[in-house]
Every structure is written in structure tokens, then in C-alpha cells.
Amino acid sequence: MLWTSVSKSKKILWAAGLICVAILINLILSKLVLFFEIPIYADCIGTIIAAMLGGTLPAVLVGFCSNAINGISNLTTLYYGIISILIGVAAALFQQNGFFRSALKACIAVLTFAVLGGILGSVLTYFLYGYDFGEGISAPFSLAIYNHFGFSKFFSQLSADFILDIIDKSIVVAIAIFAHRLLPLKLKHLYSHIFLFDPNLSEHPHQFGNYKIKRSLLRKVIVIVIIAEILLGALASVTGFVLYRQVSVGKFTDIAHGLTEAAAVAIDADRIDEYIAQGENAEGYLKTEANLYKIRNGFQQAMYLYVYKILEDGCHVVFDLDAEDGEEGSDPGSIIPFDPSFEPYLPQLLKGETIDPIISDDKYGWLLTVYKPLKNSEGKTVAYVAADISMGEVLIDQAKFFIKLLSMFFGLSIIIMSIVLEFVNRGIVNPVNRMASSAIHFAYNLEQSSVSSIQELDSLSITTEDEIEYLYKALTKTCKDSVDFIIRLEKAAERITLMQDEIIINFAEMVEARDNSTGNHIKKTAHYVEAIAKELQREGKFSDVLDDAYISKLKRSAPLHDIGKIAVSDLILNKPGKLTDEEFDIMKSHTTEGCNILTKIEENASDSMDDDYLKEAIEMAHYHHEKWDGTGYPTKIKGEAIPLSARIMAVADVFDALVAERIYKKPFSYEKAMSIITEGAGKHFDPVVVEAFCRISEELYKNRTVLNHKHSGEGNAA
Structure with a gap:
């Protein structure tokens, strides 16, 4: 079956068939090795075969969809879709440059896939979940490296993932190459034309005769799209990060407010001065302290909970749940000097007013602090209930969100970019290249094969229904008119030459006579x-x-x-x-x-x-x-x-x-x-x-x- 004889609808079916079969290969093989407890992944064979047959577009779709289907049962798998997508893009580039036809170059491909799957995947896991070795395929190996070589947990897991991925990708690439070679040549040609993919691009990068193209139109489009995607990704990521940070700070602020509200209910504000003066000997002090411990322990995000009376000479301790014996603030009634970072808020605190949440970085760490005025029965502020939330928790949440955002965004961006480039290649670049090739062939071989050049132009049959089609029609007509004009000129020149020769002969014969x-x-x-x-x-x-x-x-x-x-x-x-x-x-x-x-x-x-x-x-x-x-x-x-x-x-x-x-x-x-x-x-x-x-x-x-x-x-x- 020749690709030119396949209708548009059948080409879509053939393309969908390749993608579905490749996804099934990924899913079935990955489940089989998991079932038989084989220490490899085998989850990207279909992706590489799709890349070898159709290029980037089917490869990234197969890689992403495979992860998306696995993500139905385990949502975190979606975040690793970017790795499968990058492997698909790399495989398409390697196929175009003949890497899978050379053992040495195939080794380079294996190392590249191992870096993407092992190192990048390991780093992604670290940012998402941290390292405690877990129960994955590489867990026993990473634990052995950790115990025998003294590496950190991070580098132990990284080394184990990379080494196992080299083994995995060596097997995967070998199977993919073997499977690709078994496929019929006509099927390979069919898919290369369906996806406008040239598997041997390095051998003839641009078919323009002796005219060498320094920068191809497709590469310019790719560069523009990539730059646009990077800028859009950076803008979206920064915007998302800022919004998430605001939401995270807001969430932790609400937690701190809830904690201080609950603590305020548990404290008898009319007895604050008694608690300061007598401490644990005051009636109800220990019971109140025990209730405060229970309240604080009910909020996992809380780092510190304390009650201070703010006076001119410093903070008078009422309750400080986290101060150890002998530490500053461990005894009720002790005075803690003001930290310089709180000086802007002192006038309001001394007046007993409500203040906004404070983010500070001092000797106690990077903290989000919420102060709630504690009012007595007369409505006067007698102390403040304060709760500290570690901003480190906020930062970890933000980092996880940012990594997830980047992973999903750039994964989807590569898919969208591949689809856009396929349509651009099909609707603009490919028709323009075909016209340019035929036009150059016409221009540089006009005297030898003008008729064949016109036939070549006619055979292009460009029907994009836009300006390119009109350009094609104008180019074809111009070339035909040029050929007709040249034919007329040649005939006229031939007649002139014959007349000239005849005049010369007759003139010479007149002399000879x-x-x-x-x-x-x-x-x-x-x-x-x-x-x-x-x-x-x-x-x-x-x-x-x-x-x-x-x-x-x-x-x-x-x-x-x-x-x-x-x-x-x-x-x-x-x-x-x-x-x-x-x-x-x-x-x-x-x-x-x-x-x-x-x-x-x-x-x-x-x-x-x-x-x-x-x-x-x-x-x-x-x-x-x-x-x-x-x-x-x-x-x-x-x-x-x-x-x-x-x-x-x-x-x-x-x-x-x-x-x-x-x-x-x-x-x-x-x-x-x-x-x-x-x-x-x-x-x-x-x-x-x-x-x-x-x-x-x-x-x-x-x-x-x-x-x-x-x-x-x-x-x-x-």
C-alpha cells in the first residue's frame, strides 16, 4: 500500500492505530514486568517505536497518555509524564540523525534516556516527596549504596535510579530497534508521510539541489514556538507561584487564627495578672496549660503557641508551651526583650490593638505569627495569644506545587507544541519547501528539463485553501508562461540562426562564384x-x-x-x-x-x-x-x-x-x-x-x- 493512495480519513485511522498500539505496548509490558517482579520498568518501548515511525507528535502523545492512564489509579504518575514526553522527543531526534543504526550512537541514546528517566526522574521524586527510599524497584539497591558507600540518601537514590535506568533503557532500545526492523518498509514509509516525518533527515536535510539552506523555515518556526512556550511557561509559572504563595500564606494564616481563637476560649482573661504573679501556683493555671497543649497538638502545622502580656519593658510570659526548663520564657512572669523585627508593631501592641499577621526571620526561625488580643470581661486587652507557623512548611508546599506545575505545564506544552508544529509543517512549511524545491529545480535546470520541471510543479497539487495555494497557482502559471516564452524564443533564435547561416553561405558563395x-x-x-x-x-x-x-x-x-x-x-x-x-x-x-x-x-x-x-x-x-x-x-x-x-x-x-x-x-x-x-x-x-x-x-x-x-x-x- 502506497501512502499516496491512502485517503485522508484512512491516514487518521492509521495514525490513531499507531498511537493506541504503542500505548498498549507501554502499559502491557510495564504491568508484566511488575507482575513478574522483574527489576526494570519497560514503560517506554511503545514511545520509542512511535518516535521511530512517526516522529515527535505520536511519541509525545504516547508518552503522556501512557502516564495519564496509569495516573487513573495513581495520580502522582501524571507528574512523571514530562519524562516520558522528553524521551519521545529525544527518540525522534535520534531516529532522524541515524543513532539507532549505529551501536555506538545507540549507546549515546541509551545514556540520554537514562539521564532523563533516572536522574531527572530521581530529582523530580526528591522535590515531590523527599527521600526515605520507599518501596520502589530501586529501593533495595539505593539502600545498599547508602549503607556501603556512605552517600547521602539523595545521592544513593540518584545513583541507584541512574544505574537501573541504564539497564532498563538498554533493554528497551534493543527491543525497539529489533521491532522496528521487523516492520515492513511500506508501513514505515506510510507513517513517515502521514506525520510528515523524515527518519533520515541528516542524510538530506533540505532537498534544494545544489542550493544550500542555512536556516530552514521549520527550524525557525520551532525556535519561535519554543521561545514562546518558554516565555509563556515562565509567566504562567511565576504567576502560579505567586498566587499559590498567597493562597498558602492565607491557608496557614487561617490555621494560626483558628489556633489562637481556640486558645483564647480556653484562657480566663480576668486572671492573667494572677497567672503572671503566681505561675503554676495560681488556681486553674495547670489545667489551662494542659488544655492549651491539647489545642496546639490538634493543629499539626503549629510550631509555637504562647501567651504574652506586652508592656513597655518587654513581653511578660503568661504561657509558653515550647520553652524548656531554664530557657528564656520558661517561667511565668519572666520578661522577654523585644526582637528588633517587632519594633514597627510595638505601638499597636502596647495599645492592645489587632495587628496583621507577621512574617519574621529572627533567632526563632522563619515564622508566620498571628497575634490575637485577649480581652477581659471589661473588654480591655490584657494579653496576646500568639501562634507561630513555620514558613519552612509553606516553602516546601510551594516547591512541591512549583515542581508539579512545571512538570504538568511543560509536559502539556510539548504536546501542544508538537501538534502546532505538525499543523504548521503540514499547512505551511511542507508546501513552501515543496514549492521552493521545485522552483529551484526549475530555475537551475531550465534549459535541460523545463517540461519535467513543470510536471513536477503540477504534481505538487497544493490545496491549502489559503494564500499558499494562491502562491502555488501563481508560481505554476509563471513557470508555465516562462517555459512557453522560452520555447518561442528558442524557435525564433533557431530561425534567426538558420537565416544567419544561410546568409553567410550565400554571401560566401557569391564571393566564391x-x-x-x-x-x-x-x-x-x-x-x-x-x-x-x-x-x-x-x-x-x-x-x-x-x-x-x-x-x-x-x-x-x-x-x-x-x-x-x-x-x-x-x-x-x-x-x-x-x-x-x-x-x-x-x-x-x-x-x-x-x-x-x-x-x-x-x-x-x-x-x-x-x-x-x-x-x-x-x-x-x-x-x-x-x-x-x-x-x-x-x-x-x-x-x-x-x-x-x-x-x-x-x-x-x-x-x-x-x-x-x-x-x-x-x-x-x-x-x-x-x-x-x-x-x-x-x-x-x-x-x-x-x-x-x-x-x-x-x-x-x-x-x-x-x-x-x-x-x-x-x-x-x-
Whole structure:
């Protein structure tokens, strides 16, 4: 089954099926190892398999849902969902970077999972519950480490959890890799496309041909979402922490108020002065003290309970339940000096007024204190009942709440972020990447495969029903219009080239026609030049110059090699006998005249003609009578200083002149002509060109008759 043939509804069913099966794997295996009392967890095999098949989204859903289902019977399991989620995210990254295909890299994955499950899980447990080893899988091991190595309880439990988790995650990863390899390849492809997950991202991070992407769009989106989640998480956590702190302080304040209210009821306010003066000897003192103990013990959060009479000289002790014998405040009537932290409240306390709860940090510790005025029957404040609640308890509660908040918030945030990124990837990043890839392929391969590039764009079928779809339609239309325009331009250019070649040939034939002796010379030499150049190319000679494009230019340039004869008199061109020295000098001028004519054309028409093509034509016209040994004309250059085009033309030109009938001579035989050519190697001609020509000369000679019939009409060139 190919993923492209699966409908949208079936893809949803396949995705849900993967998630459900992976959750069942986690639950069943974890219950089995628990039932058989095997000292491992085996609670994230399904999470890792889901990550290997579909990436981050199914992995985090499987990890969280597994913990959520277990949390039905044990709510605290929910707080560990963040660990399962992080393992799923890590597994997806490891799969994309090929970690599960290498034993060494798989060990790195195991260590990472062990850090997340063992160390992070152990730290989370510490913040939530503290350490007393408990009854978990690692309890006996941690107790043994504690007894034998002298570690603290925290580090004993941390070490035990990490070591056991390495064993657990080694088994888990091995099972997950084995199970993944057993799955059919088509099923893996199906899930990778359902979740738009590339399991081999490191091998081809961005498919944009030779164009390298420095920062992918998806990574930018991920960074933005992560930053937003962190900022939102920080804001939510701080807000939640502040609100919880207020609630916690309020809760403990209410407890302290309740304690002081109950204590106030148990005390006879009219006898305060008697209690101070006589202490335990006063009637009812011990009974009242016993009642106060009972009341205080009924409030677990209470740390201290005492009754003081506030006077100018200090606090006069009435009852102090927590002062040991001999300590300050242990005897009724003793005076305790004011602590500096209470100075702002002294005016109100001395007046017997009600004051707000006080949070202080002094020699008695960090305390929340509530003072209740104790009024006698006349309504006068005669003492204060005070209750202290340790703020350490508040801090512990706040820390637990904060850890729970972070665990739940970031666990759910990663799930939400994975869902958002999946939709962003599906609706924005993936369509844009596909368009970008096709557009780059179109732009950089326009000449070679424009039709296939258009077909590739059409096959994208992007239907996001938003601006991206409109962009896709506009891009497709623009590319199609560009291809149509280029095709029209190519056809027009082809027609212009054909017309140009035809004009050149006709122009050259007009010049040739003035010489009655040469007969089809320009067409035959063009054919010879092409044949010699191809043979040199086949032999690998002059490979830095001789390519197909250069050979095509040589063939087109060849007809113009004698264009300068237009400036030579007909009397000289058609003279039946030998030319005089003066006449020969005029005849030789056709090389420079041809160069001048073509150079002027190049200067005046360089914007509309192929400069390289004219360059070869100029060189061929100017230098085709130069000789290898430097005895030629018009410049007497020699060797490789003579352009390659002219060296090839020299052989073709002389060979055709030798075997052709002229008004001043009979045609030479093939053998005689080749004898002259070979003797001229290294003197008249480039020996490398002659060597190549010798291999094809016989076939060229045999085909002369065919060429004569093919190019009907006799022209004149020399």
C-alpha cells in the first residue's frame, strides 16, 4: 500500500492505530514486568517505536497518555509524564540523525534516556516527596549504596535510579530497534508521510539541489514556538507561584487564627495578672496549660503557641508551651526583650490593638505569627495569644506545587507544541519547501528539463485553501508562461540562426562564384574541417578547446575563410597561368581583407551575433595561410601561436586545392595529395592535425563525389 493512495480519513485511522498500539505496548509490558517482579520498568518501548515511525507528535502523545492512564489509579504518575514526553522527543531526534543504526550512537541514546528517566526522574521524586527510599524497584539497591558507600540518601537514590535506568533503557532500545526492523518498509514509509516525518533527515536535510539552506523555515518556526512556550511557561509559572504563595500564606494564616481563637476560649482573661504573679501556683493555671497543649497538638502545622502580656519593658510570659526548663520564657512572669523585627508593631501592641499577621526571620526561625488580643470581661486587652507557623512548611508546599506545575505545564506544552508544529509543517512549511524545491529545480535546470520541471510543479497539487495555494497557482502559471516564452524564443533564435547561416553561405558563395576554378570549395572545406575536428576530439587532442560547441563554430566559420577575396580583382582570381609576384601579393591580401571585414561586422553587430562564432571566423580568415614553421602569410607566426581553427583549415584548404581541378592545373591523385600533406607536417602543417587527418582522409576523398552532388552548383574559392 502506497501512502499516496491512502485517503485522508484512512491516514487518521492509521495514525490513531499507531498511537493506541504503542500505548498498549507501554502499559502491557510495564504491568508484566511488575507482575513478574522483574527489576526494570519497560514503560517506554511503545514511545520509542512511535518516535521511530512517526516522529515527535505520536511519541509525545504516547508518552503522556501512557502516564495519564496509569495516573487513573495513581495520580502522582501524571507528574512523571514530562519524562516520558522528553524521551519521545529525544527518540525522534535520534531516529532522524541515524543513532539507532549505529551501536555506538545507540549507546549515546541509551545514556540520554537514562539521564532523563533516572536522574531527572530521581530529582523530580526528591522535590515531590523527599527521600526515605520507599518501596520502589530501586529501593533495595539505593539502600545498599547508602549503607556501603556512605552517600547521602539523595545521592544513593540518584545513583541507584541512574544505574537501573541504564539497564532498563538498554533493554528497551534493543527491543525497539529489533521491532522496528521487523516492520515492513511500506508501513514505515506510510507513517513517515502521514506525520510528515523524515527518519533520515541528516542524510538530506533540505532537498534544494545544489542550493544550500542555512536556516530552514521549520527550524525557525520551532525556535519561535519554543521561545514562546518558554516565555509563556515562565509567566504562567511565576504567576502560579505567586498566587499559590498567597493562597498558602492565607491557608496557614487561617490555621494560626483558628489556633489562637481556640486558645483564647480556653484562657480566663480576668486572671492573667494572677497567672503572671503566681505561675503554676495560681488556681486553674495547670489545667489551662494542659488544655492549651491539647489545642496546639490538634493543629499539626503549629510550631509555637504562647501567651504574652506586652508592656513597655518587654513581653511578660503568661504561657509558653515550647520553652524548656531554664530557657528564656520558661517561667511565668519572666520578661522577654523585644526582637528588633517587632519594633514597627510595638505601638499597636502596647495599645492592645489587632495587628496583621507577621512574617519574621529572627533567632526563632522563619515564622508566620498571628497575634490575637485577649480581652477581659471589661473588654480591655490584657494579653496576646500568639501562634507561630513555620514558613519552612509553606516553602516546601510551594516547591512541591512549583515542581508539579512545571512538570504538568511543560509536559502539556510539548504536546501542544508538537501538534502546532505538525499543523504548521503540514499547512505551511511542507508546501513552501515543496514549492521552493521545485522552483529551484526549475530555475537551475531550465534549459535541460523545463517540461519535467513543470510536471513536477503540477504534481505538487497544493490545496491549502489559503494564500499558499494562491502562491502555488501563481508560481505554476509563471513557470508555465516562462517555459512557453522560452520555447518561442528558442524557435525564433533557431530561425534567426538558420537565416544567419544561410546568409553567410550565400554571401560566401557569391564571393566564391567570382573564382571559376574552385567549385564547391567552401562547402567541402567546411565538411573537412568538421571531420578533422571530430577526429581530434575522439583522440582526446586539444581537449581543453575541442568540444561540441567549438566544433559547431568551426563548421559555421569555415565558409568565411576566403571572404577577403571580395577585394581581389577577377582578373587575378581567374588568371589561367601563374601569377606574378605583384599579383600574388594582391592575392595574399585576401587574408587581411577577410580579417578586416569580419572584425568590422563583429564591432557593429556584437549585440545580435555570437561573438565566439565571429572570433573563430576572424582567426580562420586571417591565419589559414600561416605555416607551422613560420614561413606563411600574412603575419609569419608559427607553431601553436597559430590558432587551432586556422591550423585545421590549412590542412582542409590545401587538400581540397590539391585534389580539385583548377583552370591552371589538373587534379592530383589521392596518393599524390596525401604525399604532399604528410611531407608538409611539421613544416606547413601542424603534425598533430595531419596525423588525425591521415586517419580519415581516404574516406573523405571517397565522399567527394557525394558532396559534389549534394551541394549542386560549382562555386569558386581558393
